[in-house]
Amino acid sequence: DAKTTQPNSMESNEEEPVHLPCNHSTISGTDYIHWYRQLPSQGPEYVIHGLTSNVNNRMASLAIAEDRKSSTLILHRATLRDAAVYYCILREGAGGGADGLTFGKGTHLIIQP
Amino acid sequence: EAGVAQSPRYKIIEKRQSVAFWCNPISGHATLYWYQQILGQGPKLLIQFQNNGVVDDSQLPKDRFSAERLKGVDSTLKIQPAKLEDSAVYLCASSANHRQSGELFFGEGSRLTVL
Numbered sequence: 097d098a099k100t101t102q103p104n105s106m107e108s109n110e111e112e113p114v115h116l117p118c119n120h121s122t123i124s125g126t127d128y129i130h131w132y133r134q135l136p137s138q139g140p141e142y143v144i145h146g147l148t149s150n151v152n153n154r155m156a157s158l159a160i161a162e163d164r165k166s167s168t169l170i171l172h173r174a175t176l177r178d179a180a181v182y183y184c185i186l187r188e189g190a191g192g193g194a195d196g197l198t199f200g201k202g203t204h205l206i207i208q209p
Numbered sequence: 210e211a212g213v214a215q216s217p218r219y220k221i222i223e224k225r226q227s228v229a230f231w232c233n234p235i236s237g238h239a240t241l242y243w244y245q246q247i248l249g250q251g252p253k254l255l256i257q258f259q260n261n262g263v264v265d266d267s268q269l270p271k272d273r274f275s276a277e278r279l280k281g282v283d284s285t286l287k288i289q290p291a292k293l294e295d296s297a298v299y300l301c302a303s304s305a306n307h308r309q310s311g312e313l314f315f316g317e318g319s320r321l322t323v324l
Contacts, residue, residue, distance in 0.1 A: 132313075139213075139300050139315030140252065183251060194265035196242050197313060199251030 100184045105204040108174050116169040116203055118184030123164050128187045130197065131158065131169050133180040140183065140199075143169065179207045211235065213316035215301050221322045227289035230319045234282070234303030240264075242313065243276055243286050244300040252300055258284065291323045 101119040108114045120129065130145040144151055144158045146167075151158045157170040171178055183202040187195065214233040222228050234241050239260050244252035255274065257265040260281040269276070273292070278284040288295055298318040304311045 137317075139302070139318050140313075141315065142312040145312075181251075194257055194267075195240075195311065196244075196254035196257045196265060197252075198254070199244075201249075201251055 100186060100200055102182075102184050102200065102203045104201065105206065107206045107208060109208050110176060111173055114171040114174045114178070114205065116171075116182050116184075116205065117166065118168070119166045120184070120186055121165045123186055124188070126188055129158065129160060129164075129167050130185045130187050131156070132183045132185065132197070132199075134183070134202070135177075135180045143182070145187070174205075174207050176207050176209060179205055181205070213301055213303055213314050215299075215316035215319050217319055218317065219320050219322075221324065222291055223324050224293055225290040227287065228291060228321060229285050229287045230299050230301075230321075232284045232286070232301030232316060234284070234301070235305075235314055238303035238305050238314070239281070240304040240311070241278055241284050242302040242304075243284070244302065244315075246298045246300055246318070248297070255286070288321075291321075293323050296321055296323045 128145050128147050131143040132140040133143050134140040144153055144156050146158045146160055159168045181202040181204050183199050185197050216231050220228055241258045243255045245255050246252040255269045256276045258278040261278045276286045298320045300315055300318045302313040302315045304313045
């Protein structure tokens with residue numbers, strides 16, 4: 097699987113926007129960019145995913161660079177409940193068979209009140 | 210809609226003992242995954258089932274770990290005998306679809322402590 101690089105940790109203030117970066121310079125043309133987050137003592141939960149175009153949903157926005165070698169997860173107005181580890185994952189979009197997500201260490205997001 | 214159910218939530222055993230974890234996926238989800246998450250690390254895939262067949266078990270330590278998914282619904286993960294390094298959270302996830310559109314839904318996990 098292609099690899100992603102994320103900062104180990106980031107800190108932000110409550111009610112401010114948060115931009116979480118992810119580098120994936122070896123991404124292939126069929127790889128989708130997925131983001132999951134893991135709150136303390138819980139399993140990971142899906143946040144958003146995209147291929148080439150920017151994506152928005154109720155939780156966040158995903159901005160994908162034109163060359164697809166990096167992406168940014170945007171939380172528009174962080175709350176204390178957004179404090180979690182955020183994982184950026186590449187998932188191959190072609191073919192069948194094994195498709196389990198490969199998690200890195202992610203970014204530990206700290207929200208200050 | 211009920212989520213992925215796992216039990217037990219916590220288990221403490223001594224090394225060389227055996228343990229089993231149970232997972233009930235979301236109804237209708239054909240794909241089921243078991244992950245191992247050691248403290249401070251991201252989850253690591255152990256095994257993937259599609260219905261009741263194994264799709265990928267390349268990272269499952271088969272000398273001590275086994276998993277089955279009878280009738281393509283519930284699944285059990287067994288460790289026998291356990292080692293100290295097996296202390297981790299064991300996460301079960303399920304998915305209705307493959308790949309790009311297939312969101313994975315995770316359970317809360319089963320935390321194993323091996324003494």
